[in-house]
Amino acid sequence: MPGSILGTEVRRVEDPDLVRGLGTFVDNLAAARSDVLHAVFVRSPMAHARLLSVDTAPAADAPGVVAVLAAADLGDRPVPLFASANDRVPRFPLARDVVRYVGDPVALVVARTRAEAVDAAELVDVDYDPLPAVVDPEAAADPGAPQLHPELRRNVAILRLDDGDPLDDAQVVVRARIENNRLATAPIEGNAVLADPTGDDAGHRLTVWLSTQHPHLGKSLLARFTGIDKAQIRVVAPHVGGAFGGKAGISPDHAAVVAAALRLGRPVAWAETRSEAMLSMHGRGQVQYVELGLTRDGRITGMRARVLGDCGAYAGFGGSFASGSTRTMAQGPYVIPRIRYEGASVVTTTSPVGAFRGAGRPEAAAMLERVLDLAADELGIAPEEIRRRNFVRPEQFPWGTFAGRTYDSGDYDLPLTEALRHADVEGARAEQARRRESGDPRQLGIGIASYVEITGFGGSEHGFVSVHADGTATVRAGTSAHGQGHATAFSMIVADRLGLALDRIGYEQSDTAVVPTGGGTGGARSLQMGGLAVAKAAAEVRDRARLLAAELLEASVDDVEVGAGGLEVAGVPDARISWADLAREASERGEPLEVGTTFEQQHPTFPFGSHVAVVEVDTETGLVRPLRHVAVDDCGRVVNPLLVAGQQHGGALQGISQALWEEFVYDVDGVPLTSTLADYSMPTAADATAIEAHSTETPTPYNELGVKGIGEAATIGATPAVQNAVVDALSHLGVGHVDIPCTPTRVFGAIRDAAAGAGDPWREPPGVFSDPSLAEDEAPDDVEV
Missing domain, CATH: 3.30.365.10 (Aldehyde oxidase/xanthine dehydrogenase, molybdopterin binding domain)
Structure with a gap:
């Protein structure tokens, strides 16, 4: 038998068509057909308002317009979505009675050309009656906060409470309030759909070309929405220009376009503009309150975590990760004898929050790795040493967690040791000491993060x-x-x-x-x-x-x-x-x-790894510059090192970007302030540093190839490593914590606050965590995205 090709570097066979411009993206397919109508949405400029009227008559008379549709024209069926933080909150193709975020669609214009549809959309006259907005998730849970949905109490979509005191035998307790910033998913290609209801020779009544991660799920959801038998629906996902969790199943916008095509009996296409895409796909968005108990020699005795997830409007399922996958991975790669974990998810007048690369697992690692560094600093222990003292050891696998999961295999110290070696941490710390001694305004920081994540889900x-x-x-x-x-x-x-x-x-x-x-x-x-x-x-x-x-x-x-x-x-x-x-x-x-x-x-797998980040912080301006990033990830057996390295590079850069640059921001009225790429800080090649990607291999016993997942791994390890590096660069100035993204404003503010003696990263959690009467909805199981 010839030698095995597995484990060797093989160039991607997918790439030649893409680099030669031969891609088959939805918008290209639509542009190539002369029989396709084009749709444009009319969207709310207000974050929260009653819809008093939607006058479509002037737009309907505009040149080229075939139809202008409002909510009543598309029937009473809610859109069946990939997942929801609370199924009692319905979502319709177009807003009915109330809009709940800037960008909420209120009408759909269908015309012969996109240009004609854009012009006509300007003529749709909508009368809004403004309502109070609530943007901050902590404020949204307050009893007096503006109510978004009558189906919910106090805007709470999920509340999962626990009991016990896991800190009662701790000799030292460290605590922190940690923000995990909301991100725009921002794939290269936005959402897109081409719906053809004219039938084909194979007996399909409806064919839909869809930019999605889940063609078969999309087919099932469209069958439920339209009432058409699944056998009569064909869904094709051609080339898809990125998704990162943001294109799960179908969206309400997809459903509206499909409904329009069925109503008109003609093919209808729609592709998002960049500004629409910036509002349609969001991820992350948590506030975490964590307390870690330890012995004086750095052994973890217990942890209490209260995590608040922001669902955005319409109970977006990303908010449920606070009680789902973030809870599942809150233990990380460590032996933590007792854990009390409580999660709450609230709705706000912002874009619905879904998944973003890692979907709750990066949030868990960011929380745990940050508080572990606080503990190391409090106890005077090196950050790598406190991790080693608490790792689950190789001989302890399979390892059962507090969340009821079983880690399959691992040697958590191996990638940490390799990352420290590749990064030459001893040399970096010597340079750090030299800069501190000389009073150099450009200080060096070294950050470490170790992680384990759940993949596959069975x-x-x-x-x-x-x-x-x-x-x-x-x-x-x-x-x-x-x-x-x-x-x-x-x-x-x-x-x-x-x-x-x-x-x-x-x-x-x-x-x-x-x-x-x-x-x-x-x-x-x-x-x-x-x-x-x-x-x-x-x-x-x-x-x-x-x-x-x-x-x-x-x-x-x-x-x-x-x-x-x-x-x-x-x-x-x-x-x-x-x-x-x-x-x-x-x-x-x-x-x-x-x-x-x-x-x-039958069982999920649990890849793991460690990252080391080296950054330079200008203490006079707050500017952070990444110098080195070493990623050592273990995804079990490596089938193609080139593919693994590609996932590591892309994932690590997204993680670094969350730590330093990206954040989707609203003002107090719910108006997005970062809805264009001129305002939302995406890294360029000039901003990033080279990713030094390495792998260790610890095969899983759960499948014959011994493989685990790699697509999210580097994102999980990168963010806390960079955040810890920024804090490390400033620790000699008394800075104990900087929330991400570590922008110049935040970094400089942390330096200023430390000089003034104010720096405790803690604030009491909102009262929702102490109100059992709100705990009516069990958190959904981990959602696979």
Whole structure:
């Protein structure tokens, strides 16, 4: 059998089409058709107001306009969404009676061209009766806060309370109030949809091209929304220009466009403008109150955490992470004997909050790693040492957590040791001491963060492999790539199982008419579920081929093995048969060499790692400049180091960006202040530092490949490492904490406050955590995104 291709660097097979401009994005598909109408939304400029009237008549008379639709025109069905923090809060395609955030859609204009639709949208006259806004999640939970939804009490979507005192035997307690900033997901491509209700030859009444992570889920949700049988709906996700959790299933905007197409009986397309995209996809948004108890020698004795999640308007499911995945991973890679964790999720007059890369896990790591550094500083222990004293040890796996999860495998000290070595932390600390001694205004900071995360979540996934009469193969999976490299990784698995050259393998995905079922992409599930499904299908094809080859070659099946381009008899050089001959023979017998199968994953996996960040802080201006970032992530067995490194680079930069630059900001009236890329600070190549990405490999026992997830890992480790580095640079000045993003204003303010003697990073949590009467809704299980 030829040597295994797994574990080697293979260039991405997806890239040539994209770099040559041959992508098939939704907006390109719509532009290429002359029969497509174009939709434009009329959106609320107010954060909270009653809709007194929506006058569409002037717009309907405008040139090129085919229809102008308000809420009443699209029926009474709420939009079934990917998830909600509280299912009692309905969301409709267009706002009904009340708008609840700037950007809430109130009408839809459909015209022959987008330009005509834009012009007509200006003519829609909406009469608003302003209502009070509530932007701050802490204020939203107060008894006197403006009420957003009559279905909720005190704007509380979820309240999960716990009891006990995990700190009663602590010798030292450190505490902090920590903000985890709201981010705009900001993928390169915004939301987009093309809905064609004219039918096709395959019996589909409705075909929808959708920029989504979950084509099959999108199909199911559209069937529920439209009432059309699932078998009559086809959903295709063509090339998708990024998602990061923001394109889960369908959105209300997608539903409105589909409803318009069905009402008009004509294809209708819509693609977000950048300003719309900045308002439609948000993530993070937590306020965390954490107290950590320790012995004087740095052993953790217990932790109490109260975490407030911002749902935005309409109970966005991202707010539920405060009680879901953030709670699940609040223990991190440490032995914490007792934990009291309480989560609350509130609605605010802001854009609905969904998922963003890591979806609750980065928030947990940021909270824990920040308070652990506070403890190290309080006790005079090196930050790496306090982590080592509390790590779950390799011999303790499988390790059960307070949240009822079981960590599969790990050596948490290994990536920490490697990260410290690669970053030359001893040398950096020597330089730090030199700068402090000389009074250099540009101080050096070294930050460390260790993490573990949950990926995969269990469940099932579809895989398919077919070998054709020309000796090529087709691979399909129910995952849906939007940049991750599925075609490369899954083809490598088939090449490994069948001995085929990579250029003989094609990959098909993201079309519900071709792939019968699938869970889509999110939660770093793809390789460990889609990849395992493909591996299972390839193994079954190989086994069937071996039986056929044994018959044709007149050999024992036990002696037939995979060779280069076919099967051969061990020890008999001339006894071989190509895949093309096998496939032709199998087809002639009516038993083609193709297998569709389902892989069931019973347990999630838990990748882990450590990051070290080195930053320079100008104490005269507050400006932070990243100098080095070392990421050592362990995703189990590495199938393609190039793909893993790509995920590490992208994830780490997003994590660094959250720590230093990105934050979506509203004023007190709910008006977004950072809704353009001129105002929202996205890093450029000039801002970032090179990512030094490394891997360790600790295979999971839960699947045959030993693989875990990698797509979110570096994002989780990067943010707290950089935040800790910024604080470390200022610790000799008395600074104990700086909330992220560590902007020049915040950093300089922290220096000023420390000089004035004010720096305790604590504030009492809001009263919602002490009101059991509000705890009516159990938090949803971890949502996979």
